[in-house]
Every structure is written in structure tokens, then in C-alpha cells.
Amino acid sequence: MHILFFCTKLFLExxxxxxxxxxxxxxxxxxxxxxxxxxxxxxxxxxxxxxxxLFGQASLGIYEISRLSKVNRTSTYRILxxxxxxxxVHKSPKVKxxxxxxSNLEWLExxxxxxxxxxxxxLESFKANRSLxxxxxxxxxxxxxxxxxxxxxxxxxxxxxxLKANKILRAFGFRSSREAIGLSFLVKWWNEMVFRGxxxxxxxxxxxxxxxxxxxxxxxxKFYKPNFWILRSIKDSTLPIRHETLIFNDTYSIIxxxxxxxxxxxxxxxxxxxQQKILFDYFWKAAKPFRxxxxxx
Numbered sequence: 307m308h309i310l311f312f313c314t315k316l317f318l319e320x321x322x323x324x325x326x327x328x329x330x331x332x333x334x335x336x337x338x339x340x341x342x343x344x345x346x347x348x349x350x351x352x353x354x355x356x357x358x359x360l361f362g363q364a365s366l367g368i369y370e371i372s373r374l375s376k377v378n379r380t381s382t383y384r385i386l387x388x389x390x391x392x393x394x395v396h397k398s399p400k401v402k403x404x405x406x407x408x409s410n411l412e413w414l415e416x417x418x419x420x421x422x423x424x425x426x427x428x429l430e431s432f433k434a435n436r437s438l439x440x441x442x443x444x445x446x447x448x449x450x451x452x453x454x455x456x457x458x459x460x461x462x463x464x465x466x467x468x469l470k471a472n473k474i475l476r477a478f479g480f481r482s483s484r485e486a487i488g489l490s491f492l493v494k495w496w497n498e499m500v501f502r503g504x505x506x507x508x509x510x511x512x513x514x515x516x517x518x519x520x521x522x523x524x525x526x527x528k529f530y531k532p533n534f535w536i537l538r539s540i541k542d543s544t545l546p547i548r549h550e551t552l553i554f555n556d557t558y559s560i561i562x563x564x565x566x567x568x569x570x571x572x573x574x575x576x577x578x579x580x581q582q583k584i585l586f587d588y589f590w591k592a593a594k595p596f597r598x599x600x601x602x603x
Contacts (some may be wrong), residue, residue, distance in 0.1 A: 320383035344394065347417055352377050356385045357394055360408035365398035367405050405408070455570035461561055462487050464570040465495055471504050476586045478551035481508030486550075486563040506535045509593050512544050538593035545589055551582075558582045 342359050343356040349357060352375075359374035360366055366374070372382040386406055389395045393413070398405035415428065455464045465487060466474055484492045515537070540547075550561040556576040562569060573579075 310410075310437070343414060343418070347414075347421060349389075350395070352381060353385050353389060353394075353411055356382060357389060357408055360395060360406060362490070365405040365407045371406065379480060396514065405595040451575070453572040456568075456573065458487060458568055461563075461568050461570045462491050464559055465491075465552075466498075466571055467572065468552045468554055468559065469495070469498055469502060470557075471502075474505045474507060474554070475499075476553040476590075477508045478509045478513050478547050478549075478586070479507070480547050480550040480561075481514055483550060486561060486568045494565075507538075507586075507590065509534075509538050509547070509589055511538055511545075512539055512546050512598075513542070514547065515539060516594060537596040538590060539596045540589060540593040544592065553579060553582045553586055557578065 340358045344357050345351070345354045352477050355375040356377055358372060368379055368382055368386065371377075372379045375382065376528060377385065386395060390397065390406070393409060394491075395406045395408055398407055453464075457463050465483070487495075512535070548562075552561075553558040556579045557574050558579050559572045560570060
């Protein structure tokens, strides 16, 4: 009999403990849900806590609201005044002391529907005027795009993109590009550039031209010899060139390689490209014409 009584008591204690914790979890979930709903309607964290402490209550005074929401009384009073103006709470008709009640569930549902309609209207307006907003978001009215290239194949594509040059392709030459992209692709690129017929201006250090001349000796029969490739040389002490640079249209590109590592970056932006053209033209005037002009890069 005692054992049965003990077991029943133990069972009931555990049952009520589980029920207690379960109820707490449900209450916590509901409190969080209410706060998230009103925060989506524009309430701050403190305002949401004040509203949640009132929700489901008949009416409460400022002291009780402050205690439940854990917001000091001065702030609670200010928040309640603001919430009343916005319709979230109402003063209770009691005469002796000021008490507040929260707007009901139907009022919340109405506000959420209004917000949804406004959001959908704004979204439609955004879609309809996206092109105008795009121009406003970019003060220069230009596209800005940065593309990274890694490895031989990708850098070959970067170099091929320079064939889009309109009239002039400016370049700071570094060593010989065949080290990075291979001799056969360099020949293909060069012949295509000759076919398209734009002017090619290159500034390089004297040591770079020696390396490019070695490329010409390897490929002399495969290259066309255009009269629009203009080369100039600049001393390392004036401008040490440590990577290949290509400037054309609205594009500024760099290529760098060492041993098996090769990468490139292509920046498509008119303002940046124009600034780099100014810098190139400045050094172009300072550089000296390269008399023994090889063809290979």
C-alpha cells in the first residue's frame, strides 16, 4: 500500500512538473510571437515588451506594466502615451487611476493586412520605376562590375576581352605574356588584334622589351607586322612596371603571374577607366619611343 502511494505521488509530481515546464514554453512562445508581430508593425523592442505585457489582460496600471515588461516607469509612461496615439493601446474608463488595455486581435489583423497592401503597392512601384532608381543609386550613371580571373584559361579570356577596344588599346607591358597564357594563344590574340585594326600603345621597361624580342624570334613568321603598334620605353627608376595592364573603353584590367600562379582582375567602370587613361597618357609623354620595335609581346 505504501509502495503504491509512493509511486502515485512520484508520478503526479513528475506529471505536474512536466505540465509546468510545458506551459512555460507555450507562454514564452506566445510572448515572442506577439512581440514579433507588433515589431513588424514598427514598434521598438521596449514598445513591443510594453504591448506584450498588456495583451490578453483586462487592464493594468503603469506600475504593473513596468514590472511585467521590465521597462522603467518613466519610459513606460512615455511609451504608453505614444502607443495610445498610434492605436495600439487604450485608456481604461476607470476613474480612480489610469489603466491601459491593449488593442484586440482583430485590430492587429487589420493592421497586418494594411501593411501587406502597402508593401505590395510599394513593391509594384519599385518594379515599375527600377530603372529610374538604378540611375539615382549610381551618381555617375555607370555600371560598376569587378570580375576576378584565376588560372591560364580564365586569364586568356580576360586578354581576349581587350579585343573589344575602340580605336586605342593602352597597355603597360610586363615581361612576356607568353609566360602566362602560352605562345599559341598569344599568336591567335595578336593576329585577331591586327585584323580588328585598332591602335595599340604600350609602355614597358627596357628589360621587358628584351623578353618580348625573344618572343618575336620564336614567332616571327606567324605574326602580321602592323604599322599601328606604337611602343615606348620608360626607365625602372621612373616607373617600375610589375604587372600587365590593359586600358580600353570603360575597362581597366591587370594581369599578374609568377611561376605557375596567374590571376587577373577586370574592372568595368567608365570613371576608373578614364582616370587610368589620364595616368597612362601622362607616362606616355614621359616615355621615349622604342626604336628597335619587336612585334611579339
